[in-house]
Amino acid sequence: MSSTEGYTGDFPPGGGPDGGEAEASRAPHRVIGTPPPAEQRTLLGTSESDAPPAPPRELPADPDDLAGASRAEKIVAALFILAMLAGFGFIAAYIGLPLGASLDSVLRSNLALGISMGVAFMAMGVGAVIWVRRLMPDVELTEARKPLASPPEDREAFAETFREGAETSQFVKRPILRRSLIAATVPLLLAPLVLLRDLGPLPGTKLRHTVWRKGLRLVISDTGRPIRPADFGSPGGMITVIPEGYQTNDNALVKATAIIIKFEPGELKYPTNLKWTVDNIVAYSKICTHVGCPVALYEQTTHHILCPCHQSTFDATKGATVLFGPANRPLPQLPMGVDSEGYLVALSDFKVPVGPSFWERG
């Protein structure tokens, strides 16, 4: 409130926006950056006849319970010292606990660093809260709120200024100017979009195909070994297979990964394409037709293939048709046969696109 007065007083001589003369005569010469001498403030604050008296203080200097405050002071100081010790502890733990080759040493270091850091911060926090609560006097102030809307004069004045500016700029009056400017911005807005074109190639028909082709061997995904039907003793679990030679090609595997399951004779039923099976072994795409997770779970007793992501369930005996869940289409079956050496091979690519639906899939 009275700070305006205090403020002008602090202008260096002659530095006031106006009336520098008067200021200069009042304020002793002073180098910028140094505090004004005390008398100046005395002058400004009280004895100047036109300056109002210093405002009454708004915040009490001390809390009511002084004895409690000095107790609190000790507690707060103790907490701050604890924070300091914990802070040093953090540095000590950093230096003193090297990371060895074992997971244990890593976890030990993490524990020591985290706890010392946490304790340091918590002690600071608790200390500061006690400080505010017990050492600072309790006050409650009320500040007036003015309505946010400007007074009508101000709004009108603003509108006027805006109108004037618009008029003076000729933007409103001259349609050719305005329209050509708008026309000029159109390509400038489109250009950045065009620039994004090279972010990636066009999809083409890439989503329709996988790397499977006639004669490509199925190999076990972990070991890379090709598979003979005779390797299966009896019907059993699900084996993840991939096309031979693509073990490290993630882009290919994301679509081409498949599963093979062996059944008892007669268990495989329509709509499984039996011509594409070998010795009651059937191969399906492993890519869920919902949004593309690998369908990783197989329940031998029920012959259910389950996708762990959203639990689409497919019936492995019936062409992997959907039994439950959000997937809409069966897992595509891979046409499979054996080559001259008796290994399982693909007879062709999948006949339908694998994986999630996409617009052009049809």
Place this chain on the structure above:
Amino acid sequence: MTSTNEAPAGAAGEGPVEKVLAGTGTFLDDRLHAAKSTRTLLKKVFPDHWTFLLGEIALYSFIILLLTGTFLTLFFKPSMTSLVYHGTYSRLDGVRMSEAYASTLNISFDVRGGLLMRQIHHWAADLFMAAIMAHMIRIFFTGAYRKPRELNWLIGITLFTLGMLEGLFGYSLPDDLLSGAGLRILEGVILGIPIVGTYISFFLFGGQFPGMDIIPRLYIIHVLLIPGLLLALITAHLFLMFHQKHTQMPGKGRTDKNVVGQPLYPYFMAKTGAFFFFVFGVLALLSALAQINPVWLYGPYNPVAMSAGSQPDFYMGMLEGALRIFPNWSWNLWGHTFAWNVLIPALVPLGLLFTGAALWPFLERWITGDQREHHVNDRPRNAATRTAIGIAVITWYGIMWLEGANDVIADHFQISLYTTTEIARYAVVIGPVIAYILTKRICLGLQRKDAATLLHGYETGIIQMRPNGEYVELHAPVPEEERAVLEARTTAPLPLEAGSDDDSGVPDPALRGPVGKLRLALNRVVTESVPLPVGNGHGTNGHGNGHGGNGHGSSVAGEPERAAVTSGEDGKTLLGRDSPEDPGEH
């Protein structure tokens, strides 16, 4: 800065500290002309309530994310180049992985404090989102989004959306098995978008999934683009909060025309500083004691494998649940696939949530016709319909969120996986309706109780026998503080049917057409409330710190009837209509 100007005259205990302060203050003020504005700032009053801390938690988590994230960038390599690992973590020795994953292992096992920073970063991300959600819920239920704070509400919704994206992208950076599967799901969802889906996917991934580009691209979005936007929006959010001043909870002496609380300096500064330390301390302790995202256990991304029982971060759980619940509808028409089973759950629930939330303040304003500024928060019970809607939405969200973990639930409660989904399919429709009805009844019940308390005072539990043998329970008068809280409702909006949309008392022609009828119908629902006892009309609230005698009037008042409308009217004229609303509108 202001010490030179504020030091009481003559009280120049010129210690070295004062000298330095005065020197700096003068130096700065000579250049910035800031003494007056800074003083105003320092004296700015901040109201206090524990729920006001929720936004602060979000703010401090964000700052901690900036700090820890910057540390992580010093070591993290956003590259999908494949390598064979021969590092410290021997269990993955010889495994093929991306450089991003290897550098995450390196941060965890070879950089001292690296694991701690990673875990703090991840916990802070979860805390950030949790705090934003809790903060939004607080704002909603107390009506703090009402005029003039709609802009900040919109900024808040944008922050929430960006936070979700930021978290999803950050979570994808380490390129472990789980995050890779998350990206795969993202790709699957994008592919489902009609017409442009495949193109967006190919442009985003730089070709077919996974390609070589996605991690570096997500990285720059994660460390620069979104943090920049978040920082700008958070700054705007805080600036608006400062400028419009914080809302306050109802209480004695608190009106729409004042702010009651403690000054920024030194009180709020000290409190909020303490709170920053708390948040940081809690996060550090959590990260010391509770493991989060141990990527070395999941292994690197591998398109062939997927682990069961994996869960996304909690703020994505609702999407996951929606994808699980939704039936497997899909059309094949004109050679194109309409993958409703992906599109609807991926886009509609969140779309509805965000759009609905963004429109709600404006919708409510239209329904109630309430054009006043509100600075005193509502007690949730006093806006029964709004509270009921809020609880219904939370129920709806919560059911989908739980369904996102239905495998865990099924396992835990020994019920079939499919049963949980079937139940959720019904619950997601019926649950919100039940929640709405129940909440509304509870709120109205609480209002009734408040009205009774105002009328008769508190039940003391002391039973007294009258001379005529009658037993009565003694009632204590309601203390003034509480009375002010209970009466806070005098500022609630009026039902429109009482007359019109404005003060003239003439029915508004705009209320006659079909739209007007709809508005009136909605209005009746939204303004439904139990009237306050007559006599409270001259609300202590309206007059500010007021009339002590007022209290007695109410306890002898008659039937709490529709007459309470008068009380509302009173509050309305008092508080609202004198602020210049229409003038200057062009």
